[in-house]
Amino acid sequence: MSEILVLVEQVEGEVKKVTLELLTLARSLGTPAAVWLGPGITADAKAKLAEYGAEKIYVGGSEELVQYVVAPKAEALAQLVADKAPAAVLVAATAEGKEIAGRLAVKTDSGVITDAVGLGEGFVADQSIFGGGVNVRAKVRRGTPIVAVRPNSTAPAPSAGAGAEEEISVTLSEAAKAARVVERVKQEKGARPELTEAAIVVSGGRGVGSAENFSVIEGLADALGAAVGASRAATDAGWYPHQFQVGQTGKTVSPQLYIAAGISGAIQHRAGMQTAKTIVAINKDPEAPIFELADYGVVGDLHQVVPQLTEEIKKRK
């Protein structure tokens, strides 16, 4: 079977869950080959990639690959595509993953599909567009299929692969070094999972009422091991940082469970969370449109309901 390249996402040497999902997905369509770009691959990371089915691990360990914006990774992948003629390239549908996919598509004269929520035979991808209103099946018809897949689209399942390491040397063009990263500023809050790849997301909106009251949302999130999100109303009010905004002009999340507290569910918010598998809504207003999406809804004051729910979860653990 032909090789399918999977671009590895990692944080400080640890392979992110979405990469394990992509390897699992790739296994059903061909032979998965992980591509690690940047310094710092560890024995643990290699073992993890092999555990989830990577037959090959291509390692480009140059520091230069991460010192510039997006272009070096696209260039390295383009060289691999030229050398290995893979059946497809899969990346995570994160903001940066999609940008890498876009540049790679231009470089290799290939079609690209973004935000796939499923991928089947012939690399036909499922997408959910227009705020979740329309389901589309799309495919690439020119070049090597490049598909950006949303986190949480596939349940990661281990199945050992050979994990044969192959070093790749990448020659970067001057153009790839045009935009240099001079400083990385981390603002991540505590130990919570990253918003776009969390299996559970608890979001607060206008009904939360203040920045201080977001501790109620954080309490529930921590009891569930979840990420915290916020609606635009809440981030615009300055109650929660902008990078946690879920919706049309914020992040798109597709978790197993999404809990919306004090969020009315305007179309702009729904566009960012509608593909969640299970949705729970808590809102005082029984007419709130979020209840149309909810698998379970509580009409009530989140300041009563959420702390009680948090306590119940802690009790039952």
Added chain:
Amino acid sequence: MNIVVCVKQVPDTATERKLRSDDKTLDRDAADGVVNELDEYAVEEALKLKEAHGGEVTVLTMGPGKATETIRKALAMGADKAVHLSDDALHGSDALSTSYAMAQVLKKIGFDLVILGSESTDARTGVLAAMLAERLGASQLTLANKVEVEGTSIRVQRITDYGFDKVEAALPAVVSVVEKINEPRYPSFKGIMAAKKKPVETIAIGDASIDAGQVGLDAAWSEVVDFAAAPPRAAGTIVKDEGDGGANAADFLASKKFI
């Protein structure tokens, strides 16, 4: 500084959006057209940079005749002139062909800086800025929530999952902006009146050396195989909190094995 802002007309999110059953492209007649929201932030940022450094702001849009409405809005906000790439041959273009066609126009009209929203509310691919940078050989400074220009160098704060990166490059550059970057101004009455007199150049693909074989539905690198309205979610259980709403929700979560 010669700044080009790319704007897109998109169907209003508040109305029902559809694909056409015949060729599976966006049904532009089904919904009202509005300026893509993030592109308004791009226009605002371009105007701010012009106010600080001088130069000219050109609006560029690609789309059918109706897209002129989008140009007028940007001109009313304060942009100086506009170029409208409009040609039936462009209908059905995907991101690759759109980036190709727009890059050809940008090469023709020249630029120091190209600014656009980080994604459109219709296709939401989020790839156009990166593709333009690749095609134009320009610096890519995308997902910016802060932009500073000094002489021929540019610095941005690029939003990341963990916070932000400080990024610097030399012009020419392609910048995409996120919503947090500024507060777009409302066009004044004076601005609306002045916009009517500003030059709008409408061009066809031949005017920008765009190869007809690389654009439109037939040339698209990807295709929609089929589509259907999402089945409505099965009606959920909605309960009124009678003092036990949290406990009931916990029961639900337990039944779904989340706890």
